[in-house]
Structure formats: structure tokens, C-alpha cells
Amino acid sequence: MNNLIADSESSIRLAIFLGMFLLLAVAEVLFPRRKPAYSKPKRWLSNLSISALNTLVVRISFPIAGVAAAMLAQDRQWGLLNQLAVAPWLNILIFLLLFDLAIYWQHRLFHVVPWLWRFHRMHHTDVDYDLTTGSRFHPFSILISAAIKIALVIVLGASAAAILIAEVVLNVTAMFNHSNLKLPEGVDRVLRIILVTPDMHRVHHSTDSIEHNSNFGFNFSGWDRLFGSYLDQPKMSHADMDIGINGFLDEKSTKLTYLLIQPFKNSSNP
Numbered sequence: 278m279n280n281l282i283a284d285s286e287s288s289i290r291l292a293i294f295l296g297m298f299l300l301l302a303v304a305e306v307l308f309p310r311r312k313p314a315y316s317k318p319k320r321w322l323s324n325l326s327i328s329a330l331n332t333l334v335v336r337i338s339f340p341i342a343g344v345a346a347a348m349l350a351q352d353r354q355w356g357l358l359n360q361l362a363v364a365p366w367l368n369i370l371i372f373l374l375l376f377d378l379a380i381y382w383q384h385r386l387f388h389v390v391p392w393l394w395r396f397h398r399m400h401h402t403d404v405d406y407d408l409t410t411g412s413r414f415h416p417f418s419i420l421i422s423a424a425i426k427i428a429l430v431i432v433l434g435a436s437a438a439a440i441l442i443a444e445v446v447l448n449v450t451a452m453f454n455h456s457n458l459k460l461p462e463g464v465d466r467v468l469r470i471i472l473v474t475p476d477m478h479r480v481h482h483s484t485d486s487i488e489h490n491s492n493f494g495f496n497f498s499g500w501d502r503l504f505g506s507y508l509d510q511p512k513m514s515h516a517d518m519d520i521g522i523n524g525f526l527d528e529k530s531t532k533l534t535y536l537l538i539q540p541f542k543n544s545s546n547p
């Protein structure tokens with residue numbers, strides 16, 4: 278099983294990423310939630326370039342990726358789940374839940390620690406909101422996330438299947454919940470009982486500081502309800518609310534080179 282995962286890991290990831298990207302890109306054009314304010318090709322080029330750069334930076338900086346870390350932990354019998362020898366399906370379920378919980382708290386931390394906020398802020402300074410916003414993160418914040426993820430895999434003893442599924446799910450849901458997709462109200466309401474929907478996460482990208490300090494969840498909507506950070510809707514409508522961070526609302530925030538130095542720039546809205 279582990280050999281099969283190791284051999285086909287890259288192809289599984291790429292096929293699911295491309296399939297989901299195409300599906301959402303078409304859906305956004307057919308059923309848009311908002312009218313884009315800025316040039317799409319320019320933003321997409323920057324957002325996708327930074328995503329490619331992040332993949333490269335993580336590969337160079339980490340001697341071991343998530344799946345390889347899980348195999349090492351299993352081999353050496355490290356981690357809680359390896360010690361307890363839980364069933365494979367339970368290993369996947371527990372890791373999916375705890376990984377998502379860790380991402381939730383990491384995200385909250387990125388909003389309250391001033392220097393971390395400067396790096397995470399780049400994700401929020403996208404002046405439009407679509408599926409490519411989901412891959413727009415500063416390389417430094419991606420390195421922190423990768424370190425936390427590998428530590429979690431080893432401490433918990435996640436299986437190779439669990440980390441691969443968790444990474445693919447995160448990749449797909451990040452595209453989905455950042456998409457400029459108008460879901461019927463009833464569908465949004467039902468999905469939101471369990472999952473973070475585009476409307477729920479869009480609130481988190483509002484220029485309003487109360488709104489962008491709400492809805493931190495990435496996959497399961499329950500963490501925000503449980504920890505009191507849930508906000509159902511923005512003050513303005515989804516079509517009219519302002520997206521981004523005050524002080525970074527000009528066209529510069531669509532340029533790749535500017536995005537990399539943005540953490541070192543000051544804004545009027547911390």
C-alpha cells in the first residue's frame with residue numbers, strides 16, 4: 278500500500294488538482310458570485326506563479342515531505358496512532374480531523390501575532406476572490422505550515438494514506454471555498470452544516486476587521502462554531518462587500534514581485 282502511494286503520489290495530486298481547477302474555473306464563469314474588479318489574467322499569473330514558487334521552496338527546504346515522514350514514523354513506530362495500532366480507516370479519520378483543527382488554530386495565530394500577520398496578510402490582500410486566491414500564500418507562511426504539518430504527522434503517527442488524503446482534500450477545499458461561485462442559498466446552508474463554503478470563507482476576506490477576524494476554518498465549519506469565531510454573513514451583500522485589506526487595495530497587489538515584499542510594507546489596517 279505504502280509503495281503504491283509513494284509511486285503514484287505526484288500523479289494523484291496533479292490529476293485531482295487539474296480536474297478540480299478546470300471544473301471550478303468553468304463553474305465560476307457560468308455562475309459568478311461577484312463581478313471581478315481587476316484583470317483576471319494578471320492576478321491569475323501572480324497567484325499561480327506564487328503557488329509554483331511555494332512548491333519549489335518547500336521541496337528545497339524540507340528533506341522529507343508529508344508522505345515520506347509518515348512512512349518513516351510507521352517504520353520506527355513513532356507517534357500516538359502507530360503506538361495504539363488503530364485501524365487504517367480510523368487513522369485517516371483522526372488525522373483529517375486533527376490536521377484541520379491544527380490549521381484552524383494556526384490560522385488564528387497568524388491573525389494575532391503581528392509579524393506572522395504580515396506574512397499571512399498577503400493572502401488577504403488579493404483584491405478579488407476566486408479559486409486562485411486559495412493558492413496565494415507567502416512562501417514564508419507556507420514553510421511554517423509545512424513544518425507544523427510534518428511535526429503533526431510524526432507526533433500523531435499518521436499513515437501515508439492519511440497525509441496524502443489530508444493534503445489532497447486541503448488542496449481541493451482551498452480552491453472550492455475561495456471560488457467565486459454562486460451556490461443556491463439552500464445548498465450553501467446544507468453544505469455549511471459540515472463544510473466551509475465559498476460564502477462562509479469570503480466573509481474572512483472582507484476589508485472589515487471584525488469580518489476578517491471571523492471564519493478561520495478551512496475544511497470543517499464546526500471549529501468556528503465551537504470556538505466562537507463564526508459569522509454567518511457579511512454586513513454588506515456578497516456581491517457588494519469590499520475584499521482585501523485597507524492600505525493594499527490598489528493594482529500593485531496583483532503583481533508577483535510586490536507580493537513577495539509586501540510583509541515588509543506598512544498598512545493602515547493591522
Ligand SMILES: [Zn+2]
Pocket residue numbers: 384388397401481
Ligand atoms: Zn486569514
Ligand SMILES: [Zn+2]
Pocket residue numbers: 400410411455478481482
Ligand atoms: Zn482565504
